[in-house]
Amino acid sequence: MDRKVPGTTILRSVAVGTAALTYLLVVLGSTVRVTKSGMGCPSWPLCYGHLGYVDRFHAILEQSHRYLASVVTIGIAVTAVGVERLGGRSRSHRAGRRPQPKPYLALRKLTRWSVVLVGVQVVLGAITVFAHNAPVTVGVHLVAAFTLLGVVTAVATVLTSIGRAPTGSSRGEGLPRRTGHKIENWAVSALLATVAAGGFVVDSGVAAKCRSLPTCPSGSTVAVLTPHLLHRSLAAVAVALVVGGATKALLRGWSKLLPVAVMSLAGLQLLAGAEVAILGAPAVLQDLHLALAAALWVSAVALAAQANWGQLPAERSDWTRHESLSCDATNGHPAGAALGGAASDG
């Protein structure tokens, strides 16, 4: 596919690298929280007035989070500039004689959102420090972090799908067609709601107070029951939808690895959730539960992005076949052809 779309190889690597670093940033943020290092640096943006590492455990963790956030911000900015340039390659597109392909417009919108969200997240991080980790700021910071991770994952997925087209079956039968992506999109919404409810459990200070399944021990107060039952019910709905979306992708032969990863991560996350609840939320399990939540989120968003903007047929010969179709449809403009093909189902 790279042969057909010059210049996207580096851009795709930057986008995928940025998404991977954003995942690590979210997990590191959780480690900062569970090790109670959130106030490891009581000032912002410098730590005790230092730019370099301060020789204390909590400060080192908090500073690493800030440094990694800076690298992610640069990665997002570079990706956004690259995507804007990708759209400006064709003179006729630039002159407005031909409309930009729909998937390119989606990609551009997503990268612009990633720039806005990373700015919001930096400000929220500062507010969290100034507010001494007030629960509400920690909760908003968590949801914004997952949203940003979702957007950069979608950008990386769309860029990776360039030139790989939806065909409707693993054997490449039939032309690209609309299939409806409701279940994947609902799964993503339900997962984000579950994450927000998980943050609610933590921020209400009741994480260790519901040590039974499926509901909390009898006699639990409303303050304990509400966040836990909300979180568990949403998790059940989210997992059902995520598994439904993955099953659909498998049955239609769009790809194998991603749906299998989604299903496995969903199962592991349910187990980790049950363990963290029963064992009274020990720090290590909290971190694992968050890391699995972020991995499940990344794979579910990637599945939804593929369904919306580019499904990958299982066989490479099908991509080539579709690429030539897309090229014809866009008068041979390579980026337009590839992007048009990647999202013509969306």
Ligand code: HEM
């Ligand atoms: C799709 C499935 C699930 C997702 C995406 C998810 C996600 C999350 C998230 C993001 C948090 C907040 C972590 C933090 O702020 O650091 C959380 C907390 C929590 N979740 Fe889940 N969860 C899921 C399923 C479950 C299940 C099934 C249970 C129990 C039966 C559970 C129990 C808990 C508990 C006890 C906490 C508070 C302790 C902690 O921070 O780990 N979760 N969850």
